[in-house]
Amino acid sequence: MATRFENGIVVTLGEKNRVLWNATVVTDGERVAAIGDSVEMKRRFPGAASVDCSGKIILPGFICTHHHFYSTMARGMGIPGEPASNFVEILERLWWKVDRALDEEDITLSAQLPLIDCIRNGTTTVIDHHASPSMRDGSLDLIENAVRQAGLRASLCYEVSDRNVTGGGIAENERFIKKVVKGFATGSASGAVPGDGQIAAMMGMHASFTLSDATIEQCVGIARDAGVGCHIHVAEDAADRHDSLAKYKLPTVNRLQKLGVTGEKSIFVHCVHIDDSEMDILAATHTSVVHNPESNMNNAVGVTPLLKLLKKGVLVGLGTDGMGSDMLVQMRCAYLLHRLANHDPRVAFLEAPQLLLKNNAEIARRQFGLRLGELAEGLPADLAILDYQPPTPLSEANFLGHLIFGLVDATVDTTVCKGKILMQGKQILSMDEARIAARSREIAPLMWQRLQAL
Ligand SMILES: [Zn+2]
Numbered sequence: 001m002a003t004r005f006e007n008g009i010v011v012t013l014g015e016k017n018r019v020l021w022n023a024t025v026v027t028d029g030e031r032v033a034a035i036g037d038s039v040e041m042k043r044r045f046p047g048a049a050s051v052d053c054s055g056k057i058i059l060p061g062f063i064c065t066h067h068h069f070y071s072t073m074a075r076g077m078g079i080p081g082e083p084a085s086n087f088v089e090i091l092e093r094l095w096w097k098v099d100r101a102l103d104e105e106d107i108t109l110s111a112q113l114p115l116i117d118c119i120r121n122g123t124t125t126v127i128d129h130h131a132s133p134s135m136r137d138g139s140l141d142l143i144e145n146a147v148r149q150a151g152l153r154a155s156l157c158y159e160v161s162d163r164n165v166t167g168g169g170i171a172e173n174e175r176f177i178k179k180v181v182k183g184f185a186t187g188s189a190s191g192a193v194p195g196d197g198q199i200a201a202m203m204g205m206h207a208s209f210t211l212s213d214a215t216i217e218q219c220v221g222i223a224r225d226a227g228v229g230c231h232i233h234v235a236e237d238a239a240d241r242h243d244s245l246a247k248y249k250l251p252t253v254n255r256l257q258k259l260g261v262t263g264e265k266s267i268f269v270h271c272v273h274i275d276d277s278e279m280d281i282l283a284a285t286h287t288s289v290v291h292n293p294e295s296n297m298n299n300a301v302g303v304t305p306l307l308k309l310l311k312k313g314v315l316v317g318l319g320t321d322g323m324g325s326d327m328l329v330q331m332r333c334a335y336l337l338h339r340l341a342n343h344d345p346r347v348a349f350l351e352a353p354q355l356l357l358k359n360n361a362e363i364a365r366r367q368f369g370l371r372l373g374e375l376a377e378g379l380p381a382d383l384a385i386l387d388y389q390p391p392t393p394l395s396e397a398n399f400l401g402h403l404i405f406g407l408v409d410a411t412v413d414t415t416v417c418k419g420k421i422l423m424q425g426k427q428i429l430s431m432d433e434a435r436i437a438a439r440s441r442e443i444a445p446l447m448w449q450r451l452q453a454l
Contacts, residue, residue, distance in 0.1 A: 002028040006038045008053030013060050014374035019396050025058055027381035030418040060373050061124025061382035062327040063360035066269050066290040066319025069128050072110035073444045074098050087237035087301050099131035101451035107132050107139050109440045111146035116433050117325040122384025124417040125364050131159040140176040144199055151422045151430045155367045157204030157231050167215045177201045177226045200367045205232040208252045209243035220260040229265025236270035237301045253278035262287040265366050272302040283313045288363045293333040295321030303341045317363045318355040328408040331356040353400050385414035
């Protein structure tokens with residue numbers, strides 16, 4: 001059924017961004033049927049349902065290209081012993097215990113809650129990276145069910161590493177990829193449509209320093225056969241670079257390229273500690289990088305050479321790394337971080353929005369085969385509708401100023417994905433938020449107890 005989201009300010013984004021006042025987006029099924037003047041849209045689509053968006057701005061739904069749903073239940077948890085003093089200790093004392101402590105119900109709840117958060121923040125597409133070694137097989141199905149229930153789009157993968165068991169997680173990825181990617185079983189998937197447009201799959205891998213050559217080669221073989229990319233943390237901390245240089249006499253990106261991990265569908269997360277030649281490899285192989293500024297600051301690992309990567313033509317997107325699901329906040333964090341890090345108040349005004357609005361859309365296109373992050377007739381009906389009364393004139397010419405200094409603090413009122421209203425008037429419609437959060441509060445302390453015993 002068609003719906004008119006009417007009387008708002010519509011920002012189309014895309015190659016030729018348009019800002020339309022008193023405008024309407026008409027959706028029909030999973031697609032946008034038309035965009036234009038509200039009076040005209042009412043005349044053309046008189047039978048459509050109507051959602052009043054006056055006092056609001058209508059944007060394409062936001063995209064997060066690196067998330068960890070499973071980190072949810074660590075919130076507020078005490079960690080015994082001395083505080084971790086470096087990145088590897090953070091992994092050993094926190095995350096490599098959190099993932100091992102997760103059981104079946106934890107996985108479902110810890111996906112449902114950030115998915116609700118995504119809806120609350122207008123984030124309609126997510127690329128997630130999951131780990132739960134004690135409940136590994138079938139874990140991606142639990143997350144898929146939560147994503148379908150939420151009504152969002154997600155690309156899922158399981159984090160393969162050799163740290164608990166050699167090649168742990170390969171089978172779970174392969175099983176899930178086979179299920180999701182059409183044609184995989186017959187070996188005809190090269191260039192095939194990756195999934196159904198709602199769920200996509202990647203080959204997940206932890207990081208160079210927890211993976212042997214043999215394990216990486218096995219992962220790459222499966223990913224190649226299926227026509228999917230690899231999703232791996234790269235040189236997040238200097239420890240990953242040092243490990244690669246010491247064991248393999250190669251910088252991290254060089255090692256991964258040699259083993260076939262690079263490529264247009266692959267995502268190299270972080271890339272904080274890489275040199276110029278590694279950047280050239282990323283550019284030449286069209287490998288995407290995902291920048292997670294809040295996470296990098298939280299773990300005190302360093303600053304991704306963002307401006308240099310962009311200058312070299314590397315496609316750099318923006319993720320949260322599990323810190324949250326608000327992409328506008330992440331965008332402003334990137335804007336602030338790179339101004340400070342470069343001691344230059346002229347930079348990042350264009351680049352930070354570019355990561356979120358343009359580059360994330362391109363990374364998502366490579367995963368889902370869809371043109372997301374843009375509103376136009378015939379494109380997917382994914383909308384983020386925010387309360388926003390511009391205090392100054394707003395047009396295409398100054399949209400980024402409004403984005404960085406105004407919209408980042410605006411509240412999302414309505415979220416639409418695949419044409420379905422998932423939140424309206426700030427009420428989540430697709431999930432029972434209070435019940436899910438209450439149950440999570442009940443079982444999180446049990447997860448914390450199991451974790452203390454590890
Ligand atoms: Zn991560």
